[in-house]
Amino acid sequence: MFDFPEFFSFPLGDWINITVDWLTLEWAPFFDVITIAIREPLVSLEHFLWWLPWWAVIVILAAVAWRFAGRRIALFTVCGMLFIGVMGLWDETMTTLAIIVTSVAVSVLVGIPLGILAAKSDRVEAVARPFLDGMQTMPSFVYLIPAVFFFGLGKVPAVVATFIYAVPPCIRLTNLGIRQVSSEVVEAGKAFGSTGLQLLFKIQLPLARPTIMAGVNQTIMMALAMVVIASMIGASGLGLEVLRGIQRLDVGQGFLAGISIVIVAILIDRVSQALGRTRETGLRRGG
Amino acid sequence: MPITRKKSKVSNRSEVEEEAKVLCQNLWKIFGPDPQQVLSNIDDGATKQEVLEETGHVIAVKDVSFEVYENEIFVIMGLSGSGKSTLVRCINRLIEPTSGMVLIDGVDIAQMNNAELRQLRRHKLSMVFQNFGLLPHRSVLDNVVFGLELRREKRKERQKKAARAIEMVGLKGWEKSRIYELSGGMQQRVGLARSLAVDSEIILMDEPFSALDPLIRRQMQDEFINLRSVVKKTVIFITHDLIEALKLGDRIAIMKDGEIVQIGTPEEIVSQPADDYVSEFVRDVPRGKVVLAESIMEKPAVLISSDQNPEVVIEELKAKRAAVAFVIDADGKLEGIVTKEQAMAAAQKRLTSIEGVAQREFPSTSPDTTVEQVLPLVAEGNVPVAVLDEEKRLLGVVTRLALIHAMYAGNETNDANE
Numbered sequence: 001m002f003d004f005p006e007f008f009s010f011p012l013g014d015w016i017n018i019t020v021d022w023l024t025l026e027w028a029p030f031f032d033v034i035t036i037a038i039r040e041p042l043v044s045l046e047h048f049l050w051w052l053p054w055w056a057v058i059v060i061l062a063a064v065a066w067r068f069a070g071r072r073i074a075l076f077t078v079c080g081m082l083f084i085g086v087m088g089l090w091d092e093t094m095t096t097l098a099i100i101v102t103s104v105a106v107s108v109l110v111g112i113p114l115g116i117l118a119a120k121s122d123r124v125e126a127v128a129r130p131f132l133d134g135m136q137t138m139p140s141f142v143y144l145i146p147a148v149f150f151f152g153l154g155k156v157p158a159v160v161a162t163f164i165y166a167v168p169p170c171i172r173l174t175n176l177g178i179r180q181v182s183s184e185v186v187e188a189g190k191a192f193g194s195t196g197l198q199l200l201f202k203i204q205l206p207l208a209r210p211t212i213m214a215g216v217n218q219t220i221m222m223a224l225a226m227v228v229i230a231s232m233i234g235a236s237g238l239g240l241e242v243l244r245g246i247q248r249l250d251v252g253q254g255f256l257a258g259i260s261i262v263i264v265a266i267l268i269d270r271v272s273q274a275l276g277r278t279r280e281t282g283l284r285r286g287g
Numbered sequence: 288m289p290i291t292r293k294k295s296k297v298s299n300r301s302e303v304e305e306e307a308k309v310l311c312q313n314l315w316k317i318f319g320p321d322p323q324q325v326l327s328n329i330d331d332g333a334t335k336q337e338v339l340e341e342t343g344h345v346i347a348v349k350d351v352s353f354e355v356y357e358n359e360i361f362v363i364m365g366l367s368g369s370g371k372s373t374l375v376r377c378i379n380r381l382i383e384p385t386s387g388m389v390l391i392d393g394v395d396i397a398q399m400n401n402a403e404l405r406q407l408r409r410h411k412l413s414m415v416f417q418n419f420g421l422l423p424h425r426s427v428l429d430n431v432v433f434g435l436e437l438r439r440e441k442r443k444e445r446q447k448k449a450a451r452a453i454e455m456v457g458l459k460g461w462e463k464s465r466i467y468e469l470s471g472g473m474q475q476r477v478g479l480a481r482s483l484a485v486d487s488e489i490i491l492m493d494e495p496f497s498a499l500d501p502l503i504r505r506q507m508q509d510e511f512i513n514l515r516s517v518v519k520k521t522v523i524f525i526t527h528d529l530i531e532a533l534k535l536g537d538r539i540a541i542m543k544d545g546e547i548v549q550i551g552t553p554e555e556i557v558s559q560p561a562d563d564y565v566s567e568f569v570r571d572v573p574r575g576k577v578v579l580a581e582s583i584m585e586k587p588a589v590l591i592s593s594d595q596n597p598e599v600v601i602e603e604l605k606a607k608r609a610a611v612a613f614v615i616d617a618d619g620k621l622e623g624i625v626t627k628e629q630a631m632a633a634a635q636k637r638l639t640s641i642e643g644v645a646q647r648e649f650p651s652t653s654p655d656t657t658v659e660q661v662l663p664l665v666a667e668g669n670v671p672v673a674v675l676d677e678e679k680r681l682l683g684v685v686t687r688l689a690l691i692h693a694m695y696a697g698n699e700t701n702d703a704n705e
Contacts, residue, residue, distance in 0.1 A: 187381055188420030192434040192485065193409030202436070206424045 024149050031150045038102065038156050046098035054085055057094070065267065069274035073267070080263035089238060089260045096227055096237035096264065099155055103162040103223045108216060111167045115174020115212070116200065125175060132168040140165045140226055144233050158227075158235030166222040173215025177208030213276025220272055224265045238264070306393065307354035308521045309361075309378060309489060314351045314387035316373050316545075319344030322385045335544045347373040348384070349545035357488075360515070360522045364532040365542030371525045374542070375491050378523065379412045380404055391489070409438045413482035417494040419474045421466050421481075427453065428462040430477050434485035452484035455514060472503040479511075489521045497527065508534055529568055533557070533577055541565055553577050573659075575694050580661050581654030583693040584674045584683030587613045593622055593642040597633035600625060600641055611670045613681060614645045621673055621681040624649045651675050654682055658693045665690050 024031075049057065058081045066074035084093050118125040143164050147157035181204050189203045205212070231239030238257045245254020317325050325344045335346050347370040355361040365371040376382040378389055380396055389396050391411065399407065413434060414420075421430050431449040440448075453459060456476040466474060475495060482490050496504045508531060515522070526532050532539045533553040540550045541564075549561035557577045560566040588609035591600055593616070600612050604627050612630070614622045623645035633644040650664040651673040664672045671684040 182418075182420075184416050184418050184420040185422065187376075188414065188416055188433075190381055191379055191408060191412070191414040191491075192437050192481075193405045193407075194437050195405065198437055202433075203422065206422070209424075 020146060020149055027150075034160075035151055035156050038106065038159050041105075042098055042102040042155055042159060045101060046095055049094035049098055050091060054090060057081070061267065065271055069270045073270045073274075076270075077267050080267060084260045084263060087256050087260065089241065089257060092236070092238050092241055092257070093260055093264060095155075096239065096261070099158060099162070099227060099230070099235060099237060100220070100223050100264075100268070103159045103166060103226075104216070104220050106159065106163045107167040107170050107219045107223070110163070111170030111215070111219065112174050112212065114167075115171045115215070116178065116205075118171060118175040119178035119204075128171065128175075132172060135164060136168045140229050141232075144229070148233050153234035155235045157233050158230035161230055161233070162223050162226040165226050166219045169218035169222065170212075170215045173218070174208065174212050177211030177215070178204045180211065181207040210276050213272065217269060217272045217276065220268050221265065224261065224268070227261065307390070308357045308359075308392065309355040309523065310353075310388070310390040310393075311374075311378070312352045312388040312390070314348055314374070314377060314389065315346075315385045316348040316370070316377060316382060317344050317346050317385045326385055346370075346545050348377065351387070351542075351545075351547050353540055353547060353550055355521060355523055357521055358519045359537045360524055360535055362524045362526060362532040362536030362539045363542060364526055364529060364536075364539055366527055368544075369542040370545040371527075371542050372493055375493055375523060375525050378491060379408055379414065409434065409485070411487050412489045412491060413485050413487040415475070415478045415482050415490065415492040415495045417497055419471075419478045419498075421474060421477055423466050425466070426462065427458060427464050427466065427469070427477050430466065431480045431484050433481055438485070448486070449480070449484050452480040455483055455518070456480045457510070470503075471499050472507060475499065475507065479514075483518065487520075489523070492522060492524045494525050494527065496531065504531075511535065529572065533572065541568070554579055554582060558582065575659035575662065576657055578658045578693050579654065580652050580656045580658065580672075580674050580685055581682065583658060583689045584654070584685050585689055587671070587673075587681065587684045589613065590615055590681075591625070591641070592616070593645060594640045597630045597638055597641050597644075600630045601627065601634060604630065612641075613673065613684070614641070615681055618678075619680040621649075621651070621675060621679060623647045624670060624673070626670070649673060652685070653677075658690060661685055662690060662694075 052060075058078055061081060062074045062077045065077045081093075084090060114128070118128050140161070143161040144157070147161040147164075151157040151160055185203055185207065186199065189199045194202065227235070227237060228239040228242050231237065231243045238261050241257035242254050242261070245251065245257060315326055316322075319325060319342065322344060325338065325342050329338065333341075335349070338344060338346055349370070351374060353361070363371045363374060373382055377384045378391075378396075380389075380399075384397065391407065396404065396407065422433065425433075428446075428449055431452055432445045435445040435448060450462070453462060456479050458473065458476050458480060461469070461473070466477065469477065475498075478495070496507050499507060512535065524532075524535060526535075533556070536553055538550060538552055539556050540547045541556065541561075542548070543564055549556060549565050551559070551561075554577050556565065557569045557572050557574055560569055588607040589600070589603050589612040591603070591612050591614055593614050595614075604610070604612055610627055612625045614625060616622055625641050625645050629644045629646065630641060633641050638644070649670065650668050652661050652664060652675070654674050654676065661672055665685060665687055671686045673684055674682045676682055
């Protein structure tokens with residue numbers, strides 16, 4: 001009487017499990033391709049970062065920071081990276097960097113085209129919106145399970161789970177940025193006879209760039225947040241150090257790894273934000 | 288049926304039949320979910336407001352027809368919401384008309400596929416926008432080359448054409464500047480240069496000067512007039528400013544609620560408004576700037592040849608109550624004028640013809656001079672001002688009375704002269 005009638009309940013969970021089993025079995029070659037496409041660049045990048053002398057990494061990062069974000073961020077980069085090295089977390093940090101760079105690259109490569117599609121078609125936008133909402137609000141742990149089923153343990157499922165979690169802002173803000181481009185400028189493009197691609201590359205994308213970069217920046221931040229969680233499915237790096245700290249109740253170790261993540265986060269955030277701003281500052285004044 | 292007009296602005300003698308450069312015929316644009324349905328059921332008498340309330344559709348352009356001829360500035364004037372911006376966008380199909388025809392050089396643009404339409408926009412039509420529509424991430428030069436870039440012209444060619452256009456609008460030396468560094472007036476010069484660079488035959492201008500300060504606006508209007516004497520283009524110019532329309536337009540179409548209520552030359556609009564709406568508009572217009580000498584000139588009362596006897600001239604002047612006789616030759620060319628006093632002096636000297644006393648210096652003007660410019664001539668001398676064509680033939684005279692009428696009277700001004 002007071003309980004929910006049993007004959008109303010569907011074994012939906014079972015169905016999902018059956019579907020996942022079927023996919024794992026029948027779609028194995030498909031997932032293998034994706035696995036290779038992600039693993040190869042990821043591992044190469046990780047090895048490259050390990051191979052580079054520590055000072056070279058610092059010089060490169062500081063130079064990039066200086067070029068785009070100014071002297072203060074460059075100085076912060078040098079100090080922060082030296083701190084990480086002193087703490088003995090250098091290799092883990094390089095692994096984390098490799099995972100983040102790969103996840104963000106995949107997110108951008110998939111997210112921006114999807115964002116463009118959504119901007120060009122109201123129908124695509126209407127269909128995509130609930131999915132994006134779902135992807136962002138779903139607890140990030142949930143992505144770990146199917147990721148493990150389809151891609152096994154390790155860094156590849158970590159990248160996949162990170163991608164799913166981090167791609168929505170990239171799609172959303174690309175869509176928004178293109179839709180916000182002044183209709184008169186778009187009309188000007190059409191009035192002078194641009195093709196769809198010319199309109200996109202000469203007008204819409206350049207003018208939407210600040211907004212798109214804000215989306216990329218958010219994607220990066222979400223990817224960083226996912227790094228710790230993804231360590232639960234075997235992704236090594238700073239996240240794993242945090243996880244170990246929790247498991248062994250080693251507050252110090254966890255804390256140091258945490259600070260390292262914060263340093264990397266600040267560094268990437270400032271530089272990627274500056275990238276979106278560089279040429280746009282004047283645009284605001286133009287009004 | 289070819290659409291032609293008789294070109295008869297100044298001299299009626301050279302009637303040239305000319306094909307319309309742009310022709311709009313029975314053009315409709317209705318916004319809403321089912322415009323075709325609304326269009327087929329429309330009641331001729333229904334107003335825009337009624338249709339909106341009954342069907343939820345907005346009639347932006349209602350059965351509009353007009354022609355624009357080569358090298359003409361055709362101004363479409365109307366207040367906001369009159370559909371003028373929608374109308375101009377139907378001409379390059381930035382907005383698809385609901386029904387009706389737009390012919391450009393006799394070709395129906397509704398039938399064009401995307402590629403043809405693109406070619407048309409790249410080569411034949413260019414556009415200038417109210418808020419400039421410039422690319423803020425590009426420099427002045429890179430904005431001006433935009434249209435040429437879309438056409439995939441060679442870099443060298445592009446730079447050359449753009450440099451020429453930039454010079455024409457007076458922006459030389461600013462090529463490298465960023466758009467946001469420029470004032471509004473200069474930004475619109477960039478917009479103008481962009482449309483000149485592609486060297487299209489037709490330029491659509493959607494309220495190009497409306498976003499500018501009044502002083503800058505006037506300056507831009509003057510420069511635009513100067514520019515037009517250098518580069519011949521067919522211009523369709525949208526504005527909400529009647530003074531601007533009168534100043535720039537060869538012909539003006541006045542729009543209200545999606546309909547054209549009157550098409551005419553500035554003078555026709557001011558002196559013969561088609562309805563109360565137009566009269567209300569033109570009420571405060573300084574008429575002297577618009578009305579031309581040819582439309583207030585009268586037939587000279589006394590016309591004589593130079594071998595006329597002074598006695599006869601005096602008789603005729605008395606009979607017509609005129610003060611001055613005009614001396615013309617066999618071709619109708621004006622040789623001089625004779626006042627009553629001069630004729631009487633000749634009679635006293637017992638001369639047989641007035642040839643010796645006729646005044647060779649007299650005030651004269653051309654038929655397309657505005658009344659305002661004729662005013663000082665009339666004010667200075669005591670004689671009517673002669674209106675002469677290019678061959679010095681006498682077309683008519685402007686009297687003091689006619690001038691006062693033209694400047695201060697209302698719509699009835701022209702009755703006396705028609």
